[in-house]
Structures are given as C-alpha cells and as structure tokens.
Amino acid sequence: MVTALLTGTVFLAAGFVQGLTGFGSALVAIPLLSLLMDVKTAVPLCTLSGMVITSYLGWQLRDHLHWHRIRPLLLGSIPGVLAGVTLLKKVDSDVIRSGIGVLLITYSTYNLLVRPRPVNPGRFWAILAGFLTGAIGAAFSAGGPPVIIYTSMTSWKKDVIKATLTGFFVLNGVVTVTVHATSGITTSTVLGYFAVAAPCVLAGTMLGSRVYGxxxxxxxxxxxxxFLIAMGIMLVAG
Incomplete structure (x- = not known):
C-alpha cells in the first residue's frame, strides 16, 4: 500500500514536469522508482505512463502537430536504434554516457549565459538529431536530448516545439511499448502499478500544462x- 502511494506521488511529479516542458518524466520517475522497486519493473512502468502523458499532450496540441517536422526525426531514429545496439555491445557505455552528460551541461550552460539567436537548422540536422536520439536511446535509455536540442535551436513557437517533441515521443513510445509487451518485460506486476500510476500521471500532466500555458x-x-543540465548531471553521475 505504501509503495503504491509513493508510486502515485512520483508519477504526479513526473507528469507535472513533462506537462510543463514536453519531456523529462523519466528524468523524475526512474531515479525515484528505483528506490521503490526493481529497475526491470520501473522502466516498462515509466514507458507505459509516458504514453499516457504524450497521448494527452498530443491531443491537447493537435493543432500544432506538423508531420513534416516530425518525419525527418523519425527517419533518422530508425537506423540510429540499430547503431545504438551495436554501440552498446562494443563500446564502454560509462565513458560515452559521461561524455554525453558533459556535452549537455556545457551546451545548456552556454545557451543560458549567452542566449544565441535561433539558427533554424535544416532537414539534415533533423535527421541527424533523430539518428542520435535513436542511438543514445537504444544504448543508454537517455535518447531525448538530441531532438530536444534540435527543436530549441529553431524559431518555432513554443506550442510547435512542444507538439513536435510530443509527436515524436508518441510514435517512439508505441514502438517501445510494443517491444516490451512482446518480449515479456511488461508483467502483471507492471500493469498493477500502472493502474495506480495512470490517473496520477494524467493529473500531473494536466497541472503542468496549465502552468505551461x-x-x-x-x-x-x-x-x-x-532540464538538459539536470539530465547531463544524472548521466555523469550514472
């Protein structure tokens, strides 16, 4: 009972963060859930709850969803996943994870201090961002930053940025949830916790969206x- 209550509280906070920013629920949920349950339960649970978040945000931002913005990100992510699996097998993951973390901290700190103008990167950079997202996600379960960085470099309105991130994460989440289900990772225990988490994460997302507005x-x-700096710190800390 206590674990279920704490799980609901974690997902209320996680939903609020992603409702506010368009990403980051796993940044909040995974470290806290790992204190309450096995990571093999926490990861698929977080993925299922992420689908609740992105589905709600996708519906809320449907007028700002543009397939031509999402398509090159997805095209790049497919070969990226394959590259990430290969990378995981052959390279020291701790070294690369720390390198990515340092890059995120440095890049985000620079942008907070200097505040450069939007550069509106082209289609090639969208495909590259998708590729890196797929690769990093497959290798280290932390694939969001390249796509987040790409959208933050544009001059798009904030609703378009958030909608593009949401659309990409919805489609990516569908693939991940399917793989988890067919491989047996999504167990009855996971579904039991999800029954508790779903209404909490939805409430948090709705609250975060109101603040975002x-x-x-x-x-x-x-x-x-x-939030990218926070992600970077977590990657460096392992």
Whole structure:
C-alpha cells in the first residue's frame, strides 16, 4: 500500500514536469522508482505512463502537430536504434554516457549565459538529431536530448516545439511499448502499478500544462536548458 502511494506521488511529479516542458518524466520517475522497486519493473512502468502523458499532450496540441517536422526525426531514429545496439555491445557505455552528460551541461550552460539567436537548422540536422536520439536511446535509455536540442535551436513557437517533441515521443513510445509487451518485460506486476500510476500521471500532466500555458517562449526555452543540465548531471553521475 505504501509503495503504491509513493508510486502515485512520483508519477504526479513526473507528469507535472513533462506537462510543463514536453519531456523529462523519466528524468523524475526512474531515479525515484528505483528506490521503490526493481529497475526491470520501473522502466516498462515509466514507458507505459509516458504514453499516457504524450497521448494527452498530443491531443491537447493537435493543432500544432506538423508531420513534416516530425518525419525527418523519425527517419533518422530508425537506423540510429540499430547503431545504438551495436554501440552498446562494443563500446564502454560509462565513458560515452559521461561524455554525453558533459556535452549537455556545457551546451545548456552556454545557451543560458549567452542566449544565441535561433539558427533554424535544416532537414539534415533533423535527421541527424533523430539518428542520435535513436542511438543514445537504444544504448543508454537517455535518447531525448538530441531532438530536444534540435527543436530549441529553431524559431518555432513554443506550442510547435512542444507538439513536435510530443509527436515524436508518441510514435517512439508505441514502438517501445510494443517491444516490451512482446518480449515479456511488461508483467502483471507492471500493469498493477500502472493502474495506480495512470490517473496520477494524467493529473500531473494536466497541472503542468496549465502552468505551461502561462509562461512565455523565452522562459520555456530556459526551462528546457535547465532540464538538459539536470539530465547531463544524472548521466555523469550514472
């Protein structure tokens, strides 16, 4: 009973973060859930709850979803996943994970201090961001930052940025949930916890979305950089 209550609280917070920023629920949930349950339960549980979040946000932002913005990210992510699996087998994952973390911290700190103008990277960079997201996600379960960085470099309105991230994560989540289900990772224990987590994560997402609606684009972009720094610190810390 206590574990279920704490799990619901964790997902309330995780939903709030992603409702506010468009990403980051796993950043909140996985470290805390690992204190309550086995990681093999926490990961598929977080993936299922992530689908609740992205489905809600996708519906909420449906007028700002543009397939032509999401498509090159997805095209790049497919070969990226294959490359990530190979990378995981042949390279010291701790070294690369730390390197990615340092890069995120450095890049985000620079943008917070200097605040450069948007550069609107082209289609090639979208495909590259998708590729890196697929590779890092497959190898280290931390694939979001390249796509997040790509969208933050554009001059898009904040609703378009959030909608593009959400659309990409919805489709990527469908693939992940399917793989988890067919491989037996999603167990009855996971589904039991999900019954508790789903209403909590939805409530948190709705609350975060309400706060998001009251902030300006520049504040939103700064929030993205702060969360990327947090991701970087977590990667470096392992």
């Amino acid at each position: 009251r902030i300006r684009r520049d504040t939103y972009i700064r929030l993205i950089y702060w």
